[in-house]
Amino acid sequence: MKIKILAFLMLAVNLFALTPKEKHALNYMYQEEKLARDVYFELGKMYPDLRVFNIYRSEIMHENSVANVMKHYGLPLPVRGDKVGKFVNPELQKLYDELIAKGKKSLKDALEVGIMVEVTDVNDLNKYLYNAVSPDVIALFKFLRAGSYNHYNAFNRTLISVTGKSACQLMSKEWCKHYPFQRGVGRKYINYYWFAGKGMMRR
Numbered sequence: 121m122k123i124k125i126l127a128f129l130m131l132a133v134n135l136f137a138l139t140p141k142e143k144h145a146l147n148y149m150y151q152e153e154k155l156a157r158d159v160y161f162e163l164g165k166m167y168p169d170l171r172v173f174n175i176y177r178s179e180i181m182h183e184n185s186v187a188n189v190m191k192h193y194g195l196p197l198p199v200r201g202d203k204v205g206k207f208v209n210p211e212l213q214k215l216y217d218e219l220i221a222k223g224k225k226s227l228k229d230a231l232e233v234g235i236m237v238e239v240t241d242v243n244d245l246n247k248y249l250y251n252a253v254s255p256d257v258i259a260l261f262k263f264l265r266a267g268s269y270n271h272y273n274a275f276n277r278t279l280i281s282v283t284g285k286s287a288c289q290l291m292s293k294e295w296c297k298h299y300p301f302q303r304g305v306g307r308k309y310i311n312y313y314w315f316a317g318k319g320m321m322r323r
Contacts, residue, residue, distance in 0.1 A: 138193055142257050145248035147198050149264065150186040151212050152244060156237050157183055158204045159216065163223045163230045170227070172234065172278045175271050182264055189260050215240075228283055228290075234275035235287045239295050241268040 138146070157179035164173035187197055198208045205220070207213040219237065223230040245265045252258045276287050288296035 138254055141251045142254055146186060146190050151198055151207050151209050153179055153183040153186055155212055155216050159219050159237060162220055167227055167230055172274055182267055189256055231275055231279040232291060235295055238268045238272035
């Protein structure tokens with residue numbers, strides 16, 4: 121009887137364990153959501169009259185969402201959330217530096233940075249969702265993707281209001297292959313807001 125109970129417990133642990141790919145995905149997406157938050161926070165200081173960069177507040181929730189799922193599964197955070205512009209992943213560090221440099225050039229460039237961040241976010245989430253099996257990870261990533269859909273549309277609308285042209289008219293096809301997104305897509309995942317939890321980081 122004890123052997124059966126032990127076997128059941130071991131099976132239950134395995135059922136709720138994350139795969140190595142999911143652990144990597146959470147680690148990476150935590151840093152990528154932090155990148156979005158940090159970029160928008162810094163660009164918001166450069167262009168204080170542009171309200172769209174207040175999206176960084178939503179990115180705080182997204183970053184915390186990933187952090188709480190990682191904490192739930194006992195995964196360490198790769199970098200402290202309060203270290204603005206600092207990443208352990210060299211690719212993301214390079215991307216952050218390049219985005220900030222571009223955003224400093226002009227208001228148009230800053231809005232294009234927002235487009236680039238959200239498209240990158242969606243593409244990475246789609247890639248990680250393809251290999252995800254954990255219901256928690258799938259729900260979290262769909263929640264994050266829904267937010268990126270809305271953020272892309274917000275930056276695109278602002279870009280049109282400032283320049284008279286959309287991102288797909290101004291930028292390369294790399295940033296417009298599947299965009300713009302249908303307005304409101306992903307709203308059915310709004311019920312996963314509980315991932316945000318408590319202890320929200322502030323800026």
